[in-house]
Amino acid sequence: QVRLQESGPGLVKSSQTLSLTCTVSGGSDTISRYFWSWVRQPPGRGLEWVGSIDDSGSTYYSPSLTSRTYISRDTSKNQFTLHLSSVTPEDAGLYRCARSWEPTGDFSYYDSWGQGTQVTVSS
Numbered sequence: 081q082v083r084l085q086e087s088g089p090g091l092v093k094s095s096q097t098l099s100l101t102c103t104v105s106g107g108s109d110t111i112s113r114y115f116w117s118w119v120r121q122p123p124g125r126g127l128e129w130v131g132s133i134d135d136s137g138s139t140y141y142s143p144s145l146t147s148r149t150y151i152s153r154d155t156s157k158n159q160f161t162l163h164l165s166s167v168t169p170e171d172a173g174l175y176r177c178a179r180s181w182e183p184t185g186d187f188s189y190y191d192s193w194g195q196g197t198q199v200t201v202s203s
Contacts, residue, residue, distance in 0.1 A: 082106045084177050084194035091200045098164040098201075102177030102194060105158065115140075115180045117190070118151065118162045120199075122173035129185035130175075133160055140183035172201045 088100035102116070117132040131141040133151045141149045145164070153160040164171060176196040182189040 082179060082192045084179065084192060086175065086177050086194045086197040088197060088199075090198055091202060092167055094168055094201055094203050095166055098167050098171065098199060099161060100175055100177075100197060100199075101159050101161045103157070103159050104179075115183045116153070116160045117178045117180045117183065118175060119178055119187070119190075120171075120173045120175045121196075122170070125173075127185075127187060129187075130162065130164070132180065132183035134183065142185070167201050169201045169203055172199055175199050 082104060083106045085103045086100055087103065092098045104116070113135050115132040115134050118130040119127050120130055121127050129142050130145055131139060131149050131151050133139050133153050137153060139151050148165045150163040151160060174196045177194045178190045179192040180190040
């Protein structure tokens with residue numbers, strides 16, 4: 081059973097970069113063969129795909145966020161990290177990491193989720 085756990089600061093200032101790390105454990109081969117994704121949910125709104133990274137290190141980003149998003153990975157630690165630059169209060173919400181079969185905002189392709197971490201952006 082794969083397990084995903086987010087970590088990172090819960091409070092960032094406007095214009096700064098938000099960095100969140102997801103640690104993956106369990107499963108037969110943890111960080112390979114899937115897409116490892118970040119999804120967020122602003123208050124009172126639905127899920128929004130932020131971006132994904134695959135087992136070759138290729139990245140895929142939401143068109144609305146691509147200019148501010150970078151996802152990296154450390155296979156030795158079974159971790160992948162979201163970097164979201166120039167944040168504003170609009171970027172606040174619950175951020176979850178997840179495993180998916182496609183780099184997509186169609187969440188029917190997702191089979192494992194972290195519990196999420198709440199992010200607040202101060203102005």
